Amino acid sequence: MAAGDVLISEVGPRDGLQSITAIMPLAAKKAWITAEAAAGVREIEVGSFVPAKLLPQLADTAEVVAHAKTIPGLAVAVLVPNARGAEAAIQAGADKLTLPLSVSETHSLRNLRRTHAQVIEEAKAIAAMIAALPPDRRPHFEGSLSTAFGCTLEGPIPDSQIARLAEELMAAGCDEVGLSDTTGYADPASVRRLIKLIRDTVGADALTGIHLHNTRGLGLANALAALDAGLTTLDSSLGGLGGCPFAPGASGNIVTEDLAFMLEAMGVRTGIDLDALFAVRTILAEALPGEPLYGFITAAGLPLGFKPADHH
Amino acid sequence: MAAGDVLISEVGPRDGLQSITAIMPLAAKKAWITAEAAAGVREIEVGSFVPAKLLPQLADTAEVVAHAKTIPGLAVAVLVPNARGAEAAIQAGADKLTLPLSVSETHSLRNLRRTHAQVIEEAKAIAAMIAALPPDRRPHFEGSLSTAFGCTLEGPIPDSQIARLAEELMAAGCDEVGLSDTTGYADPASVRRLIKLIRDTVGADALTGIHLHNTRGLGLANALAALDAGLTTLDSSLGGLGGCPFAPGASGNIVTEDLAFMLEAMGVRTGIDLDALFAVRTILAEALPGEPLYGFITAAGLPLGFKPADHH
Numbered sequence: 254m255a256a257g258d259v260l261i262s263e264v265g266p267r268d269g270l271q272s273i274t275a276i277m278p279l280a281a282k283k284a285w286i287t288a289e290a291a292a293g294v295r296e297i298e299v300g301s302f303v304p305a306k307l308l309p310q311l312a313d314t315a316e317v318v319a320h321a322k323t324i325p326g327l328a329v330a331v332l333v334p335n336a337r338g339a340e341a342a343i344q345a346g347a348d349k350l351t352l353p354l355s356v357s358e359t360h361s362l363r364n365l366r367r368t369h370a371q372v373i374e375e376a377k378a379i380a381a382m383i384a385a386l387p388p389d390r391r392p393h394f395e396g397s398l399s400t401a402f403g404c405t406l407e408g409p410i411p412d413s414q415i416a417r418l419a420e421e422l423m424a425a426g427c428d429e430v431g432l433s434d435t436t437g438y439a440d441p442a443s444v445r446r447l448i449k450l451i452r453d454t455v456g457a458d459a460l461t462g463i464h465l466h467n468t469r470g471l472g473l474a475n476a477l478a479a480l481d482a483g484l485t486t487l488d489s490s491l492g493g494l495g496g497c498p499f500a501p502g503a504s505g506n507i508v509t510e511d512l513a514f515m516l517e518a519m520g521v522r523t524g525i526d527l528d529a530l531f532a533v534r535t536i537l538a539e540a541l542p543g544e545p546l547y548g549f550i551t552a553a554g555l556p557l558g559f560k561p562a563d564h565h
Numbered sequence: 566m567a568a569g570d571v572l573i574s575e576v577g578p579r580d581g582l583q584s585i586t587a588i589m590p591l592a593a594k595k596a597w598i599t600a601e602a603a604a605g606v607r608e609i610e611v612g613s614f615v616p617a618k619l620l621p622q623l624a625d626t627a628e629v630v631a632h633a634k635t636i637p638g639l640a641v642a643v644l645v646p647n648a649r650g651a652e653a654a655i656q657a658g659a660d661k662l663t664l665p666l667s668v669s670e671t672h673s674l675r676n677l678r679r680t681h682a683q684v685i686e687e688a689k690a691i692a693a694m695i696a697a698l699p700p701d702r703r704p705h706f707e708g709s710l711s712t713a714f715g716c717t718l719e720g721p722i723p724d725s726q727i728a729r730l731a732e733e734l735m736a737a738g739c740d741e742v743g744l745s746d747t748t749g750y751a752d753p754a755s756v757r758r759l760i761k762l763i764r765d766t767v768g769a770d771a772l773t774g775i776h777l778h779n780t781r782g783l784g785l786a787n788a789l790a791a792l793d794a795g796l797t798t799l800d801s802s803l804g805g806l807g808g809c810p811f812a813p814g815a816s817g818n819i820v821t822e823d824l825a826f827m828l829e830a831m832g833v834r835t836g837i838d839l840d841a842l843f844a845v846r847t848i849l850a851e852a853l854p855g856e857p858l859y860g861f862i863t864a865a866g867l868p869l870g871f872k873p874a875d876h877h
Contacts, residue, residue, distance in 0.1 A: 470785060470860070470861030471785055471823070471826075474786040481793075508782070511781070511782040515752055515753070515783050515786060549780065549781045553781050556748070557715065558721045
């Protein structure tokens with residue numbers, strides 16, 4: 254593994270906060286993002302441009318983006334459910350837009366209230382909007398294949414359907430697709446199989462990232478499988494905050510601290526200072542009293558004589 | 566992966582029970598072992614032949630072995646700290662003896678109160694004792710390389726020292742060596758590296774199993790790495806009960822339920838009926854009131870449409 258080749262994309266300010274009822278004050282969000290970027294995290298999904306009445310926790314996303322954009326070197330990502338959200342995201346100056354497409358159509362209807370065809374139309378509209386911008390202002394545009402490892406409503410989704418939707422997203426104008434284990438159903442074998450399937454379908458350059466949950470304890474094993482299969486961007490959430498509110502029992506992103514520890518222990522450079530990262534938990538604990546924070550490495554401490562990747 | 570090639574070796578009745586203060590009644594131990602064997606677990610480490618005053622929780626190991634030996638097809642494993650324990654284990658009729666050797670000599674002195682040279686002498690005495698038995702009564706004899714991934718007292722142990730001790734254990738007459746992450750320090754890269762080192766040193770046939778802890782959350786990722794590297798026996802503990810009482814903060818074997826779920830989900834046959842396995846937790850919960858049981862899969866439930874390996 255070449256130096257600095259794995260990007261940990263922090264999704265806590267979006268996926269974490271949207272799944273809890275407490276609303277984190279804007280000042281705390283800013284402090285969180287500032288501190289985590291200072292610890293070396295180079296991409297943060299800071300919010301979602303959805304109607305405030307649906308997710309009041311993320312109503313201040315435009316202000317959060319504006320703040321995050323002031324941090325040098327930080328890629329500021331946001332989730333957009335549709336073209337309208339993308340318009341707001343572009344206006345706010347986000348560097349990366351992620352449009353989720355649930356490969357389970359039942360889940361898509363329940364979650365985004367749209368058929369597959371309707372989501373693909375939104376993707377086309379977003380791509381057109383981006384293409385109309387000056388080249389140096391165009392955000393990166395990812396279509397995320399949600400419930401790719403199975404759906405709590407439909408069960409397993411046929412590989413052929415997932416591959417077709419990946420093709421359609423790319424044809425609609427996405428720069429990239431992503432795999433998302435919305436429901437925590439993935440295992441290392443399905444991670445490897447789907448990565449191969451999608452890369453064989455749309456090309457290796459069009460799939461570099463994966464969004465994993467730890468619902469069934471396999472989060473880091475799945476991350477290892479993804480890494481082995483050549484992916485270079487792994488989503489995670491500080492303190493394991495959050496999950497998908499539309500998939501019952503599916504809470505729990507993989508924990509940023511544990512993921513960063515695993516990678517650094519393996520000699521894979523993340524660019525992250527682990528002790529500085531661990532310290533960011535204090536901001537969450539203070540801003541969200543009573544909210545559980547997860548993670549093994551912060552409970553157990555680094556091994557005696559631990560060397561991060563730079564010192565291997 | 567060929568069918569039925571992974572053996573999950575349940576170590577809860579030994580490693581789990583030795584690390585908690587409550588003493589499980591003999592009847593509950595018998596019920597646990599009977600039920601877990603009925604669920605398809607083919608090897609169980611049922612106890613340890615140590616002085617009762619050191620580990621009163623395991624004082625009834627001879628009776629537990631006698632019971633376990635009545636279960637057809639079950640390999641009955643025990644831990645033995647020395648030749649005296651091995652003598653008792655042989656008398657009880659155990660199928661497999663595991664002698665731990667801490668590759669950290671500081672840990673060895675603290676844990677077994679013996680130098681490396683003294684442990685090797687015990688191994689020689691045990692091997693001689695076994696060789697004197699009729700061939701059909703000889704138990705399998707494993708030397709376990711404890712603290713192989715680092716020690717809470719010494720930190721990392723040099724590869725050369727670990728390799729030398731593996732050679733010495735084999736030369737002393739062990740049938741096999743095992744790797745043990747006593748302290749929960751392993752990561753997938755160190756797992757792969759040490760497996761290669763030891764197999765290159767003593768031969769692939771002389772290393773087939775690994776004992777992992779989940780102290781820092783990497784337990785299942787490490788199990789995946791071990792599986793990828795060709796190991797076929799993985800230790801785990803039902804409900805994640807237990808750990809090593811001599812390594813502070815090192816509690817927590819990997820959880821049998823989660824490990825079996827991961828393997829079956831991957832299409833790797835374990836021979837275990839997951840629902841029957843999950844039901845065994847009730848025996849632990851009732852016999853050890855107030856004792857925490859761990860595990861993700863039993864909390865989240867199997868994925869909708871889940872197929873075990875036999876139905877892949």
